[in-house]
Amino acid sequence: MNESVSPLGKDLIGLEHLSSEQILSILDTAEPFKEISERRIKKVPVLRGKTIVNLFFEASTRTRVSFEFAEKRLSADTVNISSSGSSVVKGETLVDTARNLEAMRIDMVVMRHGSSGAARFLAERIPSSVINAGDGQHEHPTQGLLDLLTIRDHRGPIAGLKVCIVGDVLHSRVARSNIFGLLKLGAEVAVCGPPTLLPVGIAELGVKVIARVEEAVEWADVLNVLRLQLERMHGGYVPSLREYNRIWGVSRARLDAVKKDVLVLHPGPMNRGVEIDSDVADGPHSVILNQVTNGVAVRMAVLYLLAGGQPERAEAAKQGGDS
Amino acid sequence: MSEDNRIHVMDEADVRRVISRMAREIVERNGGTDALVLMGIHRRGTQIGALLRAEIERAEGVRVAWGSLDITMYRDDLAIGPLPVVGASELPGGGIDGMNIVIVDDVLFTGRTTRAALNELTDWGRPGRIYLCVLVDRGGRELPIQPDIVGREIQVLPNQRVEVLVPEIDGRLGVEIINLAPEGT
Numbered sequence: 444m445n446e447s448v449s450p451l452g453k454d455l456i457g458l459e460h461l462s463s464e465q466i467l468s469i470l471d472t473a474e475p476f477k478e479i480s481e482r483r484i485k486k487v488p489v490l491r492g493k494t495i496v497n498l499f500f501e502a503s504t505r506t507r508v509s510f511e512f513a514e515k516r517l518s519a520d521t522v523n524i525s526s527s528g529s530s531v532v533k534g535e536t537l538v539d540t541a542r543n544l545e546a547m548r549i550d551m552v553v554m555r556h557g558s559s560g561a562a563r564f565l566a567e568r569i570p571s572s573v574i575n576a577g578d579g580q581h582e583h584p585t586q587g588l589l590d591l592l593t594i595r596d597h598r599g600p601i602a603g604l605k606v607c608i609v610g611d612v613l614h615s616r617v618a619r620s621n622i623f624g625l626l627k628l629g630a631e632v633a634v635c636g637p638p639t640l641l642p643v644g645i646a647e648l649g650v651k652v653i654a655r656v657e658e659a660v661e662w663a664d665v666l667n668v669l670r671l672q673l674e675r676m677h678g679g680y681v682p683s684l685r686e687y688n689r690i691w692g693v694s695r696a697r698l699d700a701v702k703k704d705v706l707v708l709h710p711g712p713m714n715r716g717v718e719i720d721s722d723v724a725d726g727p728h729s730v731i732l733n734q735v736t737n738g739v740a741v742r743m744a745v746l747y748l749l750a751g752g753q754p755e756r757a758e759a760a761k762q763g764g765d766s
Numbered sequence: 767m768s769e770d771n772r773i774h775v776m777d778e779a780d781v782r783r784v785i786s787r788m789a790r791e792i793v794e795r796n797g798g799t800d801a802l803v804l805m806g807i808h809r810r811g812t813q814i815g816a817l818l819r820a821e822i823e824r825a826e827g828v829r830v831a832w833g834s835l836d837i838t839m840y841r842d843d844l845a846i847g848p849l850p851v852v853g854a855s856e857l858p859g860g861g862i863d864g865m866n867i868v869i870v871d872d873v874l875f876t877g878r879t880t881r882a883a884l885n886e887l888t889d890w891g892r893p894g895r896i897y898l899c900v901l902v903d904r905g906g907r908e909l910p911i912q913p914d915i916v917g918r919e920i921q922v923l924p925n926q927r928v929e930v931l932v933p934e935i936d937g938r939l940g941v942e943i944i945n946l947a948p949e950g951t
Binding site for chain 2: 450471476747
């Protein structure tokens with residue numbers, strides 16, 4: 444076993460407990476990994492021989508595929524498990540599932556789970572690295588990181604930027620990871636959405652609350668538009684989708700009403716015509732597909748950094764004389 | 767590190783003389799500058815590569831294609847740490863298929879960096895030829911790899927390190943030997 448310590452610790456559970464230096468080190472590490480996906484042979488031998496299990500207890504296309512591409516392009520061996528079609532439906536507990544995987548000698552687990560705190564729960568019980576791919580309404584750290592990387596790509600350093608998160612903040616782990624990451628890197632953060640979809644006490648995190656979407660567009664350099672999480676809503680949050688779109692939807696008319704060039708992000712999957720209009724999603728303000736491309740690079744960086752080592756000792760290692 | 771640990775080997779004039787001889791050798795070996803691409807290995811190999819390229823361009827009156835290699839992702843010691851910072855490689859504009867690539871590094875020692883560079887190049891395409899060109903060969907190979915063009919062969923003890931100094935990083939051009947503390951070897 445190697446004794447080297449990852450600069451991120453054993454796991455990546457959320458951005459709440461990372462330092463700004465750690466977040467920046469992930470973003471900086473992601474830069475060179477972008478180029479690998481542009482090559483003809485999209486593979487480097489960085490994680491050769493490592494075994495990674497993608498354990499998805501909730502539906503996911505983008506995140507699961509993005510992790511899988513990241514793992515495969517780093518030459519790791521991967522296994523995908525989704526709750527349907529696994530022993531989970533037979534009533535096996537999370538820890539038992541993980542311990543059985545562990546008994547087959549794995550190195551990392553990437554997990555998505557419906558319960559907030561599931562990632563930390565697992566991380567404390569198994570020796571493998573755990574990467575949180577979304578746990579309930581808690582955090583989705585790699586989404587937060589890819590949003591930061593995309594904003595930085597298009598608007599320069601995060602510090603001083605005004606970023607407004609629009610929509611269903613209540614159900615959103617993406618919003619929480621974004622808020623923690625953006626505040627740590629020195630951005631001003633606001634949230635905007637129907638009061639029924641804003642968590643009570645959200646201002647205590649250090650964010651501003653903006654009452655109307657028109658004001659949000661006026662104030663912000665960047666809008667991160669959240670998906671209305673219809674599957675988590677059991678009535679009473681919004682009167683109707685049409686009314687939601689009319690009052691809270693990010694439309695071309697609302698963007699055109701301000702002089703400046705607002706950057707529009709959306710974590711996907713989009714409800715077109717609900718929280719975001721098609722002519723915005725496909726328009727010049729949108730960097731939604733850049734987010735998807737960056738997602739693979741950010742996940743490669745996280746996998747690389749969790750696999751061991753310490754960047755600050757890199758120079759010493761380079762001088763170790765293996766020219 | 768105190769100055770008396772450093773043994774001066776080559777100064778700027780020495781390095782420049784060697785560079786112009788190596789530049790001529792590269793052109794001679796390649797039978798001209800057709801399909802020639804100089805690719806320096808990060809970090810100091812890139813600087814030496816730039817000097818060679820400037821010299822070839824001056825002598826031959828042509829533009830020479832170039833690129834750079836960051837071999838971090840191809841290291842054979844990633845699993846045994848510590849983890850190095852990953853840098854970006856730069857591919858020449860025309861790609862590398864069928865090109866005659868000159869890998870340029872500052873110091874050739876174990877040969878492991880060269881092995882990594884060869885693997886990275888073959889992942890990018892199929893060069894016509896690959897040459898290895900180093901400013902200093904200090905011996906001590908651990909792999910069956912030999913340079914095609916060498917600036918200077920220097921015999922050093924196991925507890926000594928050869929350091930190539932370049933203006934962009936070190937403020938001056940030169941080659942020095944450093945005596946490492948015995949426990950550092």
